[in-house]
Amino acid sequence: MPQTILYVDDDVALGRLAQRSLGRLGYVVEHVTDGESCLQALDKGRYDAIVLDHYLKAETGLDILRQFSDRDCRIPTIYVTGSSEATIAVDALKNGASDYVIKTVGEEFWSLMENALRQAIATAELRREKERADQEIRLGKERAEVLLAEVNHRVANSLALVAALIRLQVTNSRDESVREALSETQARITAIAGMHRSLYTSDDVRHVEMDKYLETLVQEVQRSVNMQDQGPTIRLEAESVSLTSDRAVSVGMIVTELLTNAIKYAYPLGQEGEVRVILRRPDAQTAILLVEDDGIGLAGADAEPKGTGLGSRIIRSMAATLGSTIEYTPGLPGTRAELTLSLET
Numbered sequence: 001m002p003q004t005i006l007y008v009d010d011d012v013a014l015g016r017l018a019q020r021s022l023g024r025l026g027y028v029v030e031h032v033t034d035g036e037s038c039l040q041a042l043d044k045g046r047y048d049a050i051v052l053d054h055y056l057k058a059e060t061g062l063d064i065l066r067q068f069s070d071r072d073c074r075i076p077t078i079y080v081t082g083s084s085e086a087t088i089a090v091d092a093l094k095n096g097a098s099d100y101v102i103k104t105v106g107e108e109f110w111s112l113m114e115n116a117l118r119q120a121i122a123t124a125e126l127r128r129e130k131e132r133a134d135q136e137i138r139l140g141k142e143r144a145e146v147l148l149a150e151v152n153h154r155v156a157n158s159l160a161l162v163a164a165l166i167r168l169q170v171t172n173s174r175d176e177s178v179r180e181a182l183s184e185t186q187a188r189i190t191a192i193a194g195m196h197r198s199l200y201t202s203d204d205v206r207h208v209e210m211d212k213y214l215e216t217l218v219q220e221v222q223r224s225v226n227m228q229d230q231g232p233t234i235r236l237e238a239e240s241v242s243l244t245s246d247r248a249v250s251v252g253m254i255v256t257e258l259l260t261n262a263i264k265y266a267y268p269l270g271q272e273g274e275v276r277v278i279l280r281r282p283d284a285q286t287a288i289l290l291v292e293d294d295g296i297g298l299a300g301a302d303a304e305p306k307g308t309g310l311g312s313r314i315i316r317s318m319a320a321t322l323g324s325t326i327e328y329t330p331g332l333p334g335t336r337a338e339l340t341l342s343l344e345t
Contacts, residue, residue, distance in 0.1 A: 003048040003121060004028045008038045008064065009080070010056045018051070021110040027117070033057075035064040042073065049117050049124075050077040052097070054088055062088075065095040076120035078113065098123065159193035184311065187260055190220050191252040208248035210279060210287075211238035217252055218277055221259050231263045232273035232293065239280055241287045241343070250318040251289065251341070254326070257311040258291035258337050266295025266335060285344050292336040 005027050007018045015031030022029050030045070032038050034056055041047075052061040061079060068077065079092035079100040089100040098120040101112050166186040173179045194216045218236045243251065255277060267273040278290040319326050319339060329336040 002026055002028045003117075004030065004046065005049050005051060005117065006038065006041055006045075006047040006075075007031045007051045008033075008035075008056075008061070009051075009053040010034065011053075018110075021107075022114065022117075025110075025114050035059050035067065038064060039067065039071075042071075042075075047075055048121050049098075050075050051113065051117075052077055052079055053103075054079065054081040054085065054092075062091060062095060065092060065097060069096050074124070076124040078116045078120060080113075156193045159189050163189045163193060184260055187221060187256050188253060188314075191217055191256040192249055194220065194252065206244060207242045208245055210241040210243055210248060210251065213248060213252065214238050214255065214277060214279060217255060218259075221256065221263070232267055232275050232295075234259065234275050234277065237276065237278045239287075241279055241281050241341075243341075243343075247322060247341075250321050251339075253318045254315050254339060255289070255291060257315045261311060262291065262293045262295070262335065266293040268296075281343075285342065287341040287343055289339040289341065290336060292332075292334060294334040297333065297335050 003026070005018075005022060007015055007022075007029050009015055009018070009031070010033045012031075012033065015029075015033070019029040019031060030041065030047075032041055038050075038052075052064060054061045056064075061081075065077065065079075068075075076098040077096065079089060079097040080103050081088045081092070081100060082103055089102075092100055099116040101109065101116050103109065104112075163186050166182050166189065170179050170182045170186065173182065194213060214236055215238065218234050222234045259275060259277070262275040266275065273293060273295055275291065275293045278288075278292070280288045280290075282288060315326055322339070322341060324340055324342075327338045327340075329338065
């Protein structure tokens with residue numbers, strides 16, 4: 001299919017010459033003599049390129065170029081100007097022209113014009129293909145995020161069902177050690193389910209807003225404490241920090257284990273107290289997580305893991321996946337565990 005050119009020049013003879021010269025090169029040329037006719041033609045037809053002369057009877061080509069910009073006309077435009085008018089050509093390029101051709105006499109002018117048209121049309125087509133590809137990528141990304149959100153929703157529901165079944169087992173078990181082990185397992189599953197829930201309710205399914213995630217996590221742990229009608233109160237102080245989903249679940253597991261230890265061992269049975277979960281962001285590259293209490297402290301607890309020690313191993317393993325370690329602050333009343341997170345990508 002031949003490419004159609006809209007040729008804007010008030011010289012009727014030159015317009016006919018353009019139709020013959022460019023026609024021999026395979027183009028269809030429609031000639032108009034002023035800006036008004038040009039805009040009317042653009043409203044009615046489809047053109048692959050525009051050739052625009054600078055000097056017209058009642059206006060200049062720059063006036064028409066500015067109207068193209070107002071109409072968001074993206075058709076490639078070749079600007080035609082005299083040999084001594086380099087600044088005009090520069091102004092035309094600044095106002096949206098794709099290229100310019102110096103007006104000369106003879107076949108050389110049409111050769112230069114054909115070359116400029118071919119390159120401008122090819123460039124415009126590449127731009128349109130890129131825009132189409134970008135649009136397809138955006139649509140594909142949106143579809144993938146919808147599917148991923150649905151997956152996270154289903155995983156969260158499945159994990160919540162598992163946690164509920166384990167809670168039922170806890171209720172029916174008469175062995176205290178079994179009840180304790182099942183309760184810890186339930187807390188770990190709840191931490192992972194909470195992360196997936198945060199993902200499918202978030203605008204970005206790749207990242208987790210940790211302040212919201214930790215709020216849900218702390219509420220779940222506090223609820224389990226209240227069900228037992230004993231244990232300390234948990235208080236959360238969290239600044240805005242965003243982590244990828246894999247790092248978020250590691251942090252969630254660490255907080256769950258540290259909270260479980262504090263609830264079980266920080267205060268004598270039946271004594272009231274407080275456990276604090278604090279997430280700070282001292283600078284753009286670092287976040288600091290603290291879990292602390294005012295209980296008997298590590299020395300009072302003989303500084304040895306209780307039970308099977310599985311929780312301590314989980315904490316160390318999760319910290320290692322984050323490229324960090326858990327530091328315990330000595331000499332304090334109570335226990336303070338600190339984890340430093342790098343936020344650099």
